[in-house]
Amino acid sequence: MMFKRLFWIGVGVTVGALAVIKAQAYVKANTPDAARAFVFGPDQDHVGMRTLEGLVNEFNATRRAREAELNQHYIDRAAR
Incomplete structure (x- = not known):
């Protein structure tokens, strides 16, 4: 039972990390430099x-x- 929970927690963390990476790549590719500099800093x-x-x-x-x-x-x- 514990192994199953750890497995699903690991899957959730991995999917979350991948979603954040993909979202950041999308924002970098589709926003103007000035807007990115304002949101993310220099x-x-x-x-x-x-x-x-x-x-x-x-x-x-x-x-x-x-x-x-x-x-x-x-x-x-x-x-x-």
């Missing part, structure tokens, strides 16, 4: 990498903030 070849980098940076910032919050909580608790 570095149009690395949009995916910039998005992933932004997600990782946001995750790390949120993680650091939560760690600081927990550390302060336990420091306050130990000071009592």
Whole structure:
């Protein structure tokens, strides 16, 4: 049963990735340069990498903030 779920999750991820790749290729091929530069920014070849980098940076910032919050909580608790 678990193998079946993992298989279908893998199929869904693969189909989703292919759909995104095809959609990006379509947009690149059928939009004017000015519109693409406005939507994707000046570095149009690395949009995916910039998005992933932004997600990782946001995750790390949120993680650091939560760690600081927990550390302060336990420091306050130990000071009592």
